Amino acid sequence: MTEVRAERADDVPGVRGVLLAAFGTDAEARLVETLRPGHAWLPDLCVVAEENGAVVAFALLSRIMVGGERGLALGPVGVLPDLQKRGLGSAVIREGLRRATAAGERLVLVLGDPAYYGRFGFVPAAPFGITSEWSSFGDAWQVLALNPVEARYPAPWRNL
Numbered sequence: 001m002t003e004v005r006a007e008r009a010d011d012v013p014g015v016r017g018v019l020l021a022a023f024g025t026d027a028e029a030r031l032v033e034t035l036r037p038g039h040a041w042l043p044d045l046c047v048v049a050e051e052n053g054a055v056v057a058f059a060l061l062s063r064i065m066v067g068g069e070r071g072l073a074l075g076p077v078g079v080l081p082d083l084q085k086r087g088l089g090s091a092v093i094r095e096g097l098r099r100a101t102a103a104g105e106r107l108v109l110v111l112g113d114p115a116y117y118g119r120f121g122f123v124p125a126a127p128f129g130i131t132s133e134w135s136s137f138g139d140a141w142q143v144l145a146l147n148p149v150e151a152r153y154p155a156p157w158r159n160l
């Protein structure tokens with residue numbers, strides 16, 4: 001049985017193992033370990049999937065600024081190699097996005113394959129004028145709007 005939930009303190013070594021195995025380098029594990037004690041870390045938005053007592057998948061949403069507004073970065077996302085393409089990546093991402101939506105978050109940015117992230121509603125960020133050091137990756141630099149806001153026109157528009 002798979003349990004998808006927020007990371008707990010005793011998951012930390014398992015999360016590291018998942019990221020090392022998924023990426024084949026320690027760069028993503030080090031990124032997570034550097035973020036964990038800092039202000040960008042939002043414990044409720046750090047999601048793991050557990051099977052048989054072991055962490056098998058991980059997705060992080062952490063604080064970034066988008067212009068002057070608060071936003072979230074999605075990533076890294078990793079699944080143990082032997083368990084990929086079974087829906088675990090989707091499950092931890094969807095749970096993270098569900099939690100972010102419930103928390104009233106508005107914007108999520110991700111750098112990743114549009115063929116994968118498009119299924120969660122991500123679209124290229126550049127047409128919205130959102131730039132970053134990842135802009136040169138083209139359509140891989142993506143955004144998802146949660147809790148959309150309403151555009152309100154002044155009264156004269158209603159007399160058209």
Ligand SMILES: CC(C)(COP(=O)(O)OP(=O)(O)OC[C@H]1O[C@@H](n2cnc3c(N)ncnc32)[C@H](O)[C@@H]1OP(=O)(O)O)[C@@H](O)C(=O)NCCC(=O)NCCS
Nearest residue numbers: 022075076077078079084085086087088089090113115116
């Ligand atoms: C990318 C990753 C998180 C996806 O998780 P997963 O559990 O394997 O994927 P899911 O089961 O949720 O989804 C499977 C689908 O995603 C596709 N997919 C998986 N990895 C993909 C990738 N890197 N690029 C594009 N599509 C991908 C599969 O082809 C499959 O497509 P289908 O539904 O059309 O058949 C996982 O494969 C992984 O850990 N990869 C290595 C690390 C990595 O590249 N992370 C992403 C960058 S942060």
